[in-house]
Amino acid sequence: MRVWAIANQKGGVGKTTTTLALGRGLAMRGFRVLLVDLDPHASLTRAFGVPAEPQPAGVLDLFDENPAELPRLARATEIENLAFVAAQTPLATLERRSATQPGLGLALSNALARAGAAYDYVLFDCPPTLGLLMVNALAAADHVIIPTQTEPLALHGLKGMCRTSEMIERSRRRALPVSILPTLHDKRTRTGADTLKAMQDAHGDAVWNDAIPNDTRICSVEALTHSAPAAQYPGRGLSAYRRALDWLLLTEARATEQAA
Template sequence: MRTWAVANQKGGVGKTTTTLCLGRMLAEAGHRVLVVDLDPHASLSHAFGIAPDPAPRGTYELFTEPAASLPALARPSQVERLHVCPAQPALATLERRGATQPGLGLALARALQGASDRWDCTLLDCPPTLGLLMVNALAAADRLVAPTQTDPLALHGLRDMLRTTQMVERSRRRPLPYSVVPTLHDRRTRAGTLCLHELHETHGAAVFPGAVPVDTRLRDAAAIAGGAPLQGRGADAYREVLTWLLDSLSLHSRAA
């Protein structure tokens, strides 16, 4: 099973949109896909029409119930072959417990190991906090996919995120390759063009050669999750992102 952590410690950079689009496109290509909502704000779950009240069983239980299993907690979605493990607001309370409860940093990795033949691809939609939930995602993933808005502040966020990744790599003793996906790009602005240039200078081949443009059709997360046709410049860019990610992975495994 392929596991991608979709993470960036900055909010509003397109993590949930990236998870939704890539998850849908992978499912449409015939893969069995699981998307895990790790954000207490639960925007991914909301896009799938999962009501927050009463809180659904989902990601929180992976951390609090030793016998909980992903196949029991994930539910089918409107998209064929795509399952969702919903988030709850209570996930926010785990950040405090993580410091005192040993082993909690690997809860998600263990749950995924237990379900390794159930799905072909898992996408982990991370919260914008460098805490226990993101560390869990980075510990469990075989690739970090970092959506990055092409503005100067977002570039700083990416730098901090990669520092956290290095820390996780050291403790798990396994490399975590990363791919940067420039998002919400407005090529008419000079700041956007300069940031894109800086991303390529700094991260080279780890950066998607294009960029996902600002496209109002991508704003409707519920439509993407609901299976409405994915059309437009934004969707086209995400299709290219997916091809690029899959190609770079097969090159990677051929080299290994």
């Protein structure tokens, strides 16, 4: 099982869109995929049509004293091999609980350990805040994927996110590779091109040498959560996400080869 955390401390950079697009892509390639919505705002959960009320079973139940099992919380989707775990609004109150309930930082790692080999890939859609939920996801992850908008202000957020990943890597004493995915890119603007270059200069091979274009068609929940072949949704964004997935899989294969 491979665990990817899709994370950035900055909001609105395409984390949820990336989680859906990569998850859909992996499932279409035949992998058993579980998406886990860690954001109390629950955008991913809503994308699959699950309402806030009545409160669904979901991620919060993994933090109980007698935690639920991941496969029991998983909901099937229209896409074969693709399931997800819903987020609930009270996830936002977990931070407070963590002060009095020790051990919550490893709740997701423990849930994955109990799930064994039920999935080939687990993707965490992180909230845009550095808190208990993001730390849980990073602690459990084999790979952090940081979607980053190609605009100058995003570079600060990216630096912060890389520092956070390094901190987790040091504390858990296990490598935590980072891949940076430029998103919402407008190649017609000078700012977009300059920011992409600045990102590549600062982070080298960790940055994909391509970018997900700003393409409103890929945001269509239709395109990302339904099973029809991607060809039916001809947005440039979806084919860019296919290339991004090729790159991520190649990056992991190379890392595995080097470690062997």
